[in-house]
Amino acid sequence: MADRRRTGAATTDGGARPPLTDIPAPLGARARQAVLQRIVDRRYAQGARLVEREVAEELGMSRVPVREALRALVTEGLLELLPHSGVRVRRLERADVEHLYEVWEPLAVQASRLAARAVAAGGAEGLAALRSTLHQAESAAADEEGTREVAAHTAFHEGVVALSGNPLLGRTMEQLSWQLRLVFGLREEPAHMRAQHAEMYRHIAAGDPEAAAASTLLHVRDSRAVALRSLFGDN
Numbered sequence: 593m594a595d596r597r598r599t600g601a602a603t604t605d606g607g608a609r610p611p612l613t614d615i616p617a618p619l620g621a622r623a624r625q626a627v628l629q630r631i632v633d634r635r636y637a638q639g640a641r642l643v644e645r646e647v648a649e650e651l652g653m654s655r656v657p658v659r660e661a662l663r664a665l666v667t668e669g670l671l672e673l674l675p676h677s678g679v680r681v682r683r684l685e686r687a688d689v690e691h692l693y694e695v696w697e698p699l700a701v702q703a704s705r706l707a708a709r710a711v712a713a714g715g716a717e718g719l720a721a722l723r724s725t726l727h728q729a730e731s732a733a734a735d736e737e738g739t740r741e742v743a744a745h746t747a748f749h750e751g752v753v754a755l756s757g758n759p760l761l762g763r764t765m766e767q768l769s770w771q772l773r774l775v776f777g778l779r780e781e782p783a784h785m786r787a788q789h790a791e792m793y794r795h796i797a798a799g800d801p802e803a804a805a806a807s808t809l810l811h812v813r814d815s816r817a818v819a820l821r822s823l824f825g826d827n
Contacts, residue, residue, distance in 0.1 A: 619647075621655035626651050626665050631670060631681055632773045633739055638683045641674065670770070683779065686824050692771055693816040697809070699765060700749065704792060704808040705801045708754035712799030718755040719797055725751055726793060729786050742776045748789050752796065779822035786812065 597616045618651065640669035662679050665671040669688075671679040711719065725748040743824040746769065753765045788811040793803035820826040 620660035623657045623661035674756040685706045697812045699810045701805045703753045703756045708796045708801040708804040710757050722751040746773050779819040
């Protein structure tokens with residue numbers, strides 16, 4: 593009789609295990625994702641108090657995974673504990689935005705440089721997906737759908753990271769992704785940001801690492817200025 597413990601290929605009732613990709617994410621992770629999306633979409637506004645019971649009812653979950661999600665988001669700095677009980681959505685301060693851009697700038701520049709090098713070396717598989725995000729942003733802007741445009745812009749930067757082929761850079765950027773989405777969603781989204789993305793794409797697709805890096809540096813610094821002006825009234 594075969595020893596199932598050695599193979600790990602069958603369940604205790606004799607059925608085959610589902611592929612890992614078919615196993616749903618744990619409830620706590622799904623609750624975290626749902627709360628994050630609501631913060632980014634501004635359904636949960638900055639400063640809004642979140643009641644565990646109400647969030648659980650809204651998500652159709654028990655309170656245990658929601659409690660786990662809220663605690664995780666407190667640790668990540670997107671929620672903050674209230675003095676007596678409960679949590680609220682943390683208000684972005686100027687220092688939060690500045691710190692985010694200080695970290696994101698060198699990572700974004702290096703991602704574009706590596707992506708262009710990868711294309712120059714023949715690794716152009718991700719270019720079509722990257723180009724698609726540009727079209728999605730233009731379509732969303734034309735339809736005046738700000739949330740969809742923000743999603744497309746975030747997807748563009750994530751696509752550059754994916755094209756870079758550096759998994760460590762990818763894991764590092766995952767930690768910043770939701771904070772970037774939040775800032776992108778709160779700031780104004782001027783048309784020249786889309787033009788800058790198109791310029792970045794052109795240099796990456798041409799396999800020109802230094803031109804890609806330079807255009808990304810300009811874009812990130814301009815994005816920072818737009819964010820600070822939108823959120824804090826900087827001139």
